[in-house]
Amino acid sequence: MNNELNQLHEKASANYRTGCRTPSHILAPADLEALAKFGISAQSLYDAVDDFARYGEPDKAVFVELAQMRADYFHTTLQGRPPSRIVQESELPPKSVEFEGVAWLPRIIRKAQCFLEGSLCDDIMYGCAGDRSFLKKYNATLPVFLAVVRDTQGDPAKALRFLTDSRAR
Secondary structure (H helix, E strand, O other): OHHHHHHHHHHHHHHHHOOOOOHHHOOOHHHHHHHHHOOOOHHHHHHHHHHHHHHOOOOHHHHHHHHHHHHHHHHHOOOOOOOOOOEOHHHOOOOOOEEOOEEOHHHHHHHHHHHHHOOEOOOOOOOOHHHHHHHHOOOOOHHHHHHHHHHHOOOHHHHHHHHHHHHHO
């Protein structure tokens, strides 16, 4: 799986460099089908490639690690079933909503859950610049935080404890 995801990211990056700025065309149809078998949307790949091109992150290794976690969740927990509904941006906690005085935490937790479920709308990215900035303050990475959310079923107290412990390291 790792090798195939690496290749898909490389193809998408090459297409992006040639001017492709449309998620549904970032890969050839056969490659989009291969991506879908992992439960990964073209939008998720496009967002990762676009942000890397514009901001230098997330890099291919981070994308692949996130995609592997999503694929594992898709195949094991969801048994290959697509989401029953897509969560819209307006349904996410606003950026300013706090948990125990920490703004952004409720939002990033919900975004991580939606990413795992494949239910995040195309307008929102788990791992956007805001998410990356938030996690950097705690010396945490996107994949590790995604695993925390997955393993704690999104418990905000446990996620905050993880972040606090990460910051101390």
